[in-house]
Amino acid sequence: MPILNKPIVFAKENFGDGFEKGLKMKPIDIVLAVRESGLKGRGGAGFPTGTKWMLAATATAEKKFIVCNADEGEPGTFKDRVLLTEFTEQVLKGIILCGYAIGSQVGYIYLRGEYDYMVNQINSAIQKLKNENKLGKNILGKDFDFDIELRLGSGAYVCGEESALIESLEGNRGEPRNRPPYPVNTGFMGYPTVVNNVETLATVPAILNLGSDWYRNIGTDKSRGSKLISVSGDVEFPGVYEIPFGTKIKDMLELVGAKDTKAIQIGGASGTCISAKELNRNLSFEDLPTGGSIIVFNNSRNMLKILKNFMEFFVEESCGQCTPCRIGNKKLLDGVNMIEKGECSVAYLKELLSLGETMRITSKCGLGQSSPNPFISILTTFGDEILATY
Amino acid sequence: MTDGNYVSRTPVSQQPLKIEQSSPHDIGGLVEIEINRKKFKVPFGMTILEACKLFDIHVPTLCHHEDLCIAGVCRICSVEVEGMRTLQAACSFPITQSMKIHTSSEKVRKSRRHILDLLLSEHYGECYSCVRNNNCELQKLAKEYGVDFYRFGHVKEPYYDIDKSSYSIVRDMNKCILCRRCVRTCIDLQEVGVLEALNRGYDTKITTFLDKPISEVICINCGQCINRCPTGALRTNDPSDIIWEAIDNPKKHVVIQTAPSPRAAIGEEFGLPAGNSLTRELNTALKMIGFDRVFDTNFTADLTIMEEGTELLNRLKAAIVDKDESVKLPQFTSCSPGWVKYCEHFYPDFLSHLSTAKSPQQMFGAVIKTFYAQEENIDPADIVTVALMPCSAKKFECNRPEMVDSGFKDVDFGLTTRELAQMIKEAGINLPDLPKSNFDEPFGEASGAGLIFGATGGVMEAALRSVYEIVTGRTVPFDNLVISPCRGMEGVREASVKLENVKNEWKFLEGVELKFMIAHGTANAKKVMEKLKKGELKDVHFVEIMGCPGGCLGGGGQPIPTSPEIRQKRAESIYKEEAELPIRKSHENPHVAYLYSKFLTEGPCGHLSHKLLHTTYTKRGNYIA
Ligand SMILES: Cc1cc2nc3c(=O)[nH]c(=O)nc-3n(C[C@H](O)[C@H](O)[C@H](O)COP(=O)(O)O)c2cc1C
Ligand code: SF4
Ligand code: SF4
Ligand code: SF4
């Protein structure tokens, strides 16, 4: 499955010999180049990648690890799938470059269980790099050894959260840890660990090939570069697109052939739902951040049903560790069911919206902190319509 | 994680935070912070909760427990840190830079109310029928936050069956708030690993292997999980109703023996601070309640020392003189039933290291239903023996099928400190107000050596006092009989005494460095056993192991709450009481001597002793519960 529009970063020619160039640089210069480029994490949280690498590079530890987060569990998101199949080698090279930059010896790819059909492809790409001496011992003749191992997840959404992912890698229940300390300080087996999204890592060889300035000039001031977006729902051309940050919703809808649009869910189930009237808002960390998906709903859709679907997802996918998320999501879902039956008072609805706020600020990890987003945004934006219907 | 080659099973996420990086804000190891607009300086890396405690600022907690590693799951301790998008869990957030903290801002209070309401919405329980009524952390918080209605509803019916399968532990998961203190206790503190969270999200529950009844898994009945549960979800299997029936039945002769630890702690159930021993007030209360005789378990603790000490000397002789390779050294103590079951499950191939001597509780049962019945001319069938114990595992122990050497069930009921306190209250008695009285004859007063059995290291100290003196004819070379290496709270302790100028009959021990080890809590037992497995304890002779942290005074039947400080106080009160006793060596207990002269006439480890006072163990492994 290719990228549907004209790619910006993810065109084969952009990668050139970025990998070889990188390995000729001093490790710290790679970190600085990544920092200069303004690249921020593509997994959702948008943490500056250069800063993360710097923390890992300067940590003193016997071992360091890299984890490529390929868990891609957010409903409606399938852009990493495209990278892993079409740009396998660039993803691997990004991991190796990160390893070289921070001084690590081993990288793991934590692959979503449902993507197991890619295992052979990824493993043969690993083998190919090994044959070319781009992976393994003394890579390209340098005093640098690095290996990549592929690990399969087993279907828990929360295992995409970096510290839960690490627990899962260690063979424990996939439950988020307390942070701080962050994985760059205390990660896999207690060692400094960089966890990066597939897209983040795959971008690095291109940055090293064409330079930080080239990358900085794409996107907006606060959101440098481009973003892969998985588009689904009521559109003529669903699929993966690459857009510069700052792209307006209006243009996005046009690009994907959306008609009669009512609402757009930005950033998967845990994202925000906006009304199609908010056409001039844009996709960027400063306005509408997204880990890589938009879902478009046209006027025939029932927003409460959509919300119910999302909340059912969270009730099931919460790891169950902390109170606000474990019970809170259930209460929000119960609330949706009450609305459906016409049994929810306005006062209780207000209480639930306020509970949503509490969940945002008290949950232990990003799941519980973001799971009330659809509840709050759909009932705020479409509340009148919903209450009029039920 | 790793400590030498010994690998803990605790997940990293449940281990203490590891903070190494120092920060530029760090001024000579101290960080300047503000809590509720007041300035403080705290050590770098300290959690917000610890800082608040330091300055007497109250922050509510539920999943946090001083004995356990940080979890950060209940979120009730959330506080506001200026400049941060979310609130932070005080218990798990380390202070590594200057920050402004608010512990009861509007956001904080509102969030805590919500969290509490969420917990209560799923909590099925009626406080008036709950063991933890008036000593429940959830109930206390509901009061503290003025919960006046169930904002998010309330469960009307129980949704789990109560697991009453075990002699020791009852699990009522309808009251569980999933704080996972029990899970951390079992896997981290005790390294047993019976309990774990199952399922995800809303369906999460605490369960055992394959959701089996707790009596069918490798639970060692230590009850440490109960002591750390904030609610009534875990409790002991309480026999007090049947005991009342026996007391009320004029045909029954109801006898109670009281272990050393309950008396050092029961005051806590009556509002006294930890560290107040009520030994003799307790005697009075027990008689008022209607027990026919009140005996001191320390009597059989002394007896245990005679039996176990003799066994040790026999083993030493067999090893040194007879060069008998089959003899197992070091010898391990066997008075802690939690430890015994742990050993049966996890180290079944090393059971022959355990002393065959029964625990003091079981020895007493056997002696009461034989010797005492004979002396007093009572039909043993009419005697009901109750054992007041600090321990939940004692309930399981007295129900072991082999514990019937008197021809009857040697000990009918194990009763915990908490359960007895409840009985005393039900009788309308305020224990601390009572006059003092003595233990009953024919077992009378025991030695101080028996008393210190309650604290970790006590059995070892008691044994050494006797063994050393029997072998050398002199008292142990320690001031005032206080064998200081035996005392303290370190998890594993090791020391030795040299046997010199020994008596003629013990010539083979001349110059031997008697090496001993002490461990408490089964996680520490594991450390010792792993060494044994690797053959690293070849020069050690005797090892004391107690299943519970702190020894019996930290047992699973003791007053709740527990903490290192509370256990320390209980230990101090035991040692203080001991120092004042007239007899402080087991072998000098005249009642023990009388028993040997009248009844166990072949002496320690003789024929009758073996029948009544010694036992056997079962190789359980992972399969036989
Ligand atoms: C519930 C939850 C699920 C997540 N799932 C993913 C995921 O599937 N893939 C991903 O890259 N990041 C995911 N993240 C974000 C990661 O925790 C982490 O921030 C990210 O992998 C860091 O990489 P980046 O800096 O390159 O974005 C998830 C976060 C949460 C809270
Ligand atoms: S917020 Fe949800 S997923 Fe995250 S730790 Fe809490 S219960 Fe688990
Ligand atoms: S656990 Fe606490 S709150 Fe629940 S019923 Fe018992 S005393 Fe009441
Ligand atoms: S009684 Fe002890 S062994 Fe049994 S579950 Fe509780 S802590 Fe674990």
Ligand code: SF4
């Ligand atoms: S049983 Fe008690 S200690 Fe265990 S999780 Fe439930 S409430 Fe917490």
Ligand code: FES
């Ligand atoms: S006490 Fe801090 S999260 Fe539970």
